[in-house]
Amino acid sequence: AQKVxxxxxxxxVVEKEDVTLDCVYETRDTTYYLFWYKQPPSxxxxxxxxRNSFDEQNxxxxxxxxxxxxxxxxFNFTITASQVVDSAVYFCALSEYNQGGKLIxxxxxxxxxKP
Amino acid sequence: KAGVTQTPRYLIKxxxxxxxxxxxxxxxxxxxxxxxxxxxxxxxxxxxYFSETQRNKGNFPGRFxxxxxxxxxxxxxxxxxxxxxxxxxxxxxxxxxAGTGSSDExxxxxxxxxxVL
Numbered sequence: 001a002q003k004v005x006x007x008x009x010x011x012x013v014v015e016k017e018d019v020t021l022d023c024v025y026e027t028r029d030t031t032y033y034l035f036w037y038k039q040p041p042s043x044x045x046x047x048x049x050x051r052n053s054f055d056e057q058n059x060x061x062x063x064x065x066x067x068x069x070x071x072x073x074x075f076n077f078t079i080t081a082s083q084v085v086d087s088a089v090y091f092c093a094l095s096e097y098n099q100g101g102k103l104i105x106x107x108x109x110x111x112x113x114k115p
Numbered sequence: 116k117a118g119v120t121q122t123p124r125y126l127i128k129x130x131x132x133x134x135x136x137x138x139x140x141x142x143x144x145x146x147x148x149x150x151x152x153x154x155x156x157x158x159x160x161x162x163x164y165f166s167e168t169q170r171n172k173g174n175f176p177g178r179f180x181x182x183x184x185x186x187x188x189x190x191x192x193x194x195x196x197x198x199x200x201x202x203x204x205x206x207x208x209x210x211x212x213a214g215t216g217s218s219d220e221x222x223x224x225x226x227x228x229x230x231v232l
Contacts, residue, residue: 043203103150
């Protein structure tokens with residue numbers, strides 16, 4: 001069965017701190033896709049990154065970076081030098097091969113960045 | 116390019132009534148997925164439509180249904196509303212292609228907040 005676990009329910013940091021959001025997934029498929037989404041207070045989910053199971057290369061985009069490790073079934077997200085605008089709920093999600101538009105979401109991590 | 120739009124944004128209904136929510140995907144996107152978001156259950160997949168056909172379905176009762184039109188716009192319907200149906204209903208669209216098996220990124224609309232009294 002497919003499952004995504006985000007063990008951290010809430011994280012609070014002070015501006016300019018680095019913060020890592022954890023994501024652990026379960027799937028029996030060898031081909032799958034992992035995603036991160038951000039949901040600011042406005043409510044609209046914003047796409048951040050998509051990764052397929054054959055690409056374990058870490059990715060960096062500005063202050064954001066992602067660490068994908070198949071050996072531990074983890075896809076962690078780090079924000080460097082956090083800013084107040086990063087405050088939001090962050091969701092990790094999984095989609096299996098041939099499941100098209102079916103995303104399995106984790107419970108989300110609420111990040112609060114204080115000035 | 117315009118994003119995903121959903122109407123209405125807010126809706127208040129009473130138990131037993133039915134409701135129809137609408138979603139217009141990004142131009143050129145053929146796949147539309149629907150999700151329910153509640154504080155207790157989080158984000159849960161309802162169903163996905165591609166080329167007017169339901170391609171995937173989540174674990175929701177038959178009271179929840181949907182359809183897709185030839186222009187890719189989609190509607191979802193909930194009949195015989197229950198208090199527990201109060202939620203934010205999110206629609207997402209993606210390019211997707213039939214038969215490739217891959218999952219493209221989904222782009223979400225602002226949601227319809229449904230309150231059942």
